[in-house]
Amino acid sequence: MTISPTGEALRKALDGPFHDLKQRWRDEVPAESMIRDTALGMEEARDWTLDHLIPLARSGFATAGFPAAQGGTGNTADSVANFEMMAMGDLSLTIKSGVQHGLFGGAIVNLGTAWHHETFLPGAMSVELPGCFAMTELGHGSDVQSIETSITWDPETSEFVVHSPSPSATKAYIGNAARDGRMAAVFGQLWVNGEHQGIHVALVPIRDETGHPLPGVTTGDHGHKGGLLGIDNGTLSFEHVRVPREMLLDRFGGVNEAGEYESPIKSKNARFFTMLGTLVRGRICVGGGASSATRKALTISVNYANRRRQFRQPGLGEEIRLLDYLTHQRRLLPNVATAYAFGFAQNQLALELQRVTDAGGADAHAARALETFAAGMKAAQTRWANDTIQECREACGGAGYMSDNAITLLRQDADIFATFEGDNTVLLQLVAKALLLNYKTSWGEMDMRGTAQKTARLIGGTVLERTTARSLIDRLVASANRKPESQKLRARGWQIQMFEFRESHVVEGLAQRMRAASKAEDGFEAVNRCQPHMLEAARAHIDRVVLEDFVEAIDGCADDYIKALLVKVCDLYALSTIEANRAWYLEHEAFDPRRSKSITATVDELCGELRPRSKELVEGLGVPEAWMRHPRTAVPPLAGAAG
């Protein structure tokens, strides 16, 4: 199978700075290394996953993010790109690597110091030391700060005592815990000489070389799950388990040789958020991985819709291709456009992660902005993934439900992405809180000026932070303002103004509501009633930043033909997003009913215009052709959706 020159060029544009790295996967990793037999039972799937992770790790496809001293490249953006590619193959494999290299390895890299790196990273990288990331407990998932596991300093023996004081303190849903893990990075409340120092992480050996739990460690197996059968999620609990002083990951706080607690960060709260902040890569990976899975499902279903025919055109006698039906275009093509939008934004996010990592904590503002955008992109992409993969399944009809079609496995495996590395609803509230904080700051600064001017300024750059291409945006807006009404809808500047208006207006409204709520008698209920507005503010923010990243990517595109195609794809993304939110726009009189209907008509038109390029557009999504299909089927090739 060869891909078209247009598909190739789109692929290059969407890969962006990661093109060479991603192309290496496509060139070097065959389907046998990546495609799991969908009929494997739980135990077989676990075997397959471990067996396939090891060679990938040894060939350097999963260890980019580790320090050069241990044989990595120290390039954390590349580790995100690797994760995204792996997710186009198999999500169990991807999450196994995510647990091993990203979370367990990442905790050692980011929270540990030189001795931990030298001692444990080689095994973490090669998978000779399979590890767990033991944060979540049965009683506390989203609310990490309330976990119950204790890590208590014993000055007598110079050891830490790791303990689960109650059944709800049991570490739960932990990958590698049920079977493969030998060591765990255990999150717990640190107590030193009777003083509480907040959450810290200790490395705790959990199994011996033969795989038996060590004394004091109880492991459990969550058994069968809704997907990710290759991951051995399980439970861990600790009965006064002792580890030497060195086993505490002490970059941000530990006990010195004199037996005293020491930390470069004074506030317990700041320490907690600094530690958690180093985990931001996990969220970026999960969001990107969800998008990868969705790209694969979209490619399969668009290819199917270009091939499959049903019902005859009256008179003509020829049967009609599914993708010639407007409703079918509507189901798939705006999602293809969204795949491009998220792809460009995800590239920016990975680069920003690299910049923040390189700054090594020097730019706290950038670090906070990164965390906010990472949380939002994780929630947005995983929500979209669940909805879209399901749409792709249904768009392939019965063929979409056969496992050899590959979509069903994606559907099952990607499902939990909405939950792990931060529940989406919780993450969106984090984003909203950050937006409110920005708003408050700018509000304070500008409190002396008139309201109208304030609003303009807010749109102009204060609340609406993180616009890497401000001058470009301003130019587009100015150009749109000069256009006649009839041409506004496809004017990028008008679309941007709509996105900005929605964000700034929702954030302002939220700020007012929250201010009122802070004075209410029943504080919880008052804030509770603002919750839907918080989610709305977060979504509006993400939508706007994603659009701006798309605009910047188009601006940087050298090939005129590809650029013109991406302009239409961006129109479809922007207008279908505005269409999806048109109730809000009408409620806030951003446009009238007539314009609202013409937006819908323009989305229809754009679907028709892009339909002839649908094959090339999905080629551009960059899924290796050979990975698209699960080869086990007993039926003739026609039944397979991807044949």
Add this chain to the structure above:
Amino acid sequence: MTISPTGEALRKALDGPFHDLKQRWRDEVPAESMIRDTALGMEEARDWTLDHLIPLARSGFATAGFPAAQGGTGNTADSVANFEMMAMGDLSLTIKSGVQHGLFGGAIVNLGTAWHHETFLPGAMSVELPGCFAMTELGHGSDVQSIETSITWDPETSEFVVHSPSPSATKAYIGNAARDGRMAAVFGQLWVNGEHQGIHVALVPIRDETGHPLPGVTTGDHGHKGGLLGIDNGTLSFEHVRVPREMLLDRFGGVNEAGEYESPIKSKNARFFTMLGTLVRGRICVGGGASSATRKALTISVNYANRRRQFRQPGLGEEIRLLDYLTHQRRLLPNVATAYAFGFAQNQLALELQRVTDAGGADAHAARALETFAAGMKAAQTRWANDTIQECREACGGAGYMSDNAITLLRQDADIFATFEGDNTVLLQLVAKALLLNYKTSWGEMDMRGTAQKTARLIGGTVLERTTARSLIDRLVASANRKPESQKLRARGWQIQMFEFRESHVVEGLAQRMRAASKAEDGFEAVNRCQPHMLEAARAHIDRVVLEDFVEAIDGCADDYIKALLVKVCDLYALSTIEANRAWYLEHEAFDPRRSKSITATVDELCGELRPRSKELVEGLGVPEAWMRHPRTAVPPLAGAAG
């Protein structure tokens, strides 16, 4: 576990005329008979399903719909109710029964005559004769009329020759085909003495007693699927397979002893639709089954949200129950209200099926109306099921992804309900076509009057057909019109007017567009552009009828307390449906932005008002307590969402 008196009373109200039948399931069928180990592989799941179907069939839990002469009760509405109950246990079991009793058995009952009944029904009922319903082909699913399999009369031997002329004529996705089936009801184009008579059905033995395919029959196995692992879907193709004359199911057409084609229905087209019409029960079952699965998922997730706490209330120190968060209420409670709405409408649908069946074809108008509403309810309930079960999974967080939680299996098994027994997009277009036909009829009748009056009359009863409670509706509308603006939102009559306005306006608009399209040069493209409007018209119609059925059920409720509770549930259903469509209402200026926002606020309020009754409301959904959980888990009980 006992359920509350309120839960009990709600359950009785929602069961309606099927309460005794449904209660028998709850009282007599233990979890062991219904709950599959979620970790079973494909072959084990197939064994489990067949093994568990047989005793259920023998105890009369699956054979209500068969004629009394063969030991059934001849009550087809009861067979729908049985299907709905089974779907609260296991969907593979349900679909196995659906294939065996509903489709294979149903084809014999409805398309066959006395000899077929006597000869084959006993085996079909007891599952001693496992059978297939071989309609869909690889090349043609939704477009049944274009299937290629031929059934050709051979006057020399007085046999029919069943043949698959091409690979795309292979029967595909057929339940019981891969493994268990011994006979198939094969749909094919009938040719008698060189003349094409349209689609007919022949019974064709496919395997011998040892399970080997018979000469000329090729069987295939679709293998692993996205769910319903207990169903052995496979392919069938025929190489000039001969069956005796009697094997044609000849109620609507066959070859007599003289070798001539005979049919009580002259038009080939009418014959096709009459035959297909007898299959309406399958669609009614699938829609009801999807709702049953969703009720189970809602019960599990509401119970979890009433138990699970996360994050502390500032100051108070107590951790907050998930269901106390407004966003969590928003995710679940409007869906609980919809479960009630669909439940009442589904009861009406089953009763109407019984009436049409009893009329034996005498009321063609009622039969057509039933087919339309069945198609719409199938599409609406299965769409809602996929969306809602996913929402329930996510609302249970990590616990929702563990298979012992039961939701993941529901998610996987219910998925395909959107596709089989008619792809939802195709079904909605059927509904729209029926609405247009009604509209055309009434338009013709009223073409002499003014437009304003026409519209009023159309709402009054002509386009908006099938209102079983017209006088009640008129009374509610009149009462709402007398209320002050501030009380309108919760006035049932106002809600009804909104639903009616949407339906009549969308149908009228569609009719105008279709009239214009019929004159367009490129007929296909012109009609194609109307497709989204067709889907919209169908959805608006279903919404309105479902609301009216809810209104009627409340009217018939004897218990004042339950009635008052159902009034709120109905408010929540009606207003959250209007809210979901508020973009449309604003575009058509049915209300202004201010009212639109107050609808959202009222939905929030209703969630708060119903939240204290959430436990009782899900008890009312009628899922047997013992069937709610899959008992295999290696972790402490806290992890299970339904513990």
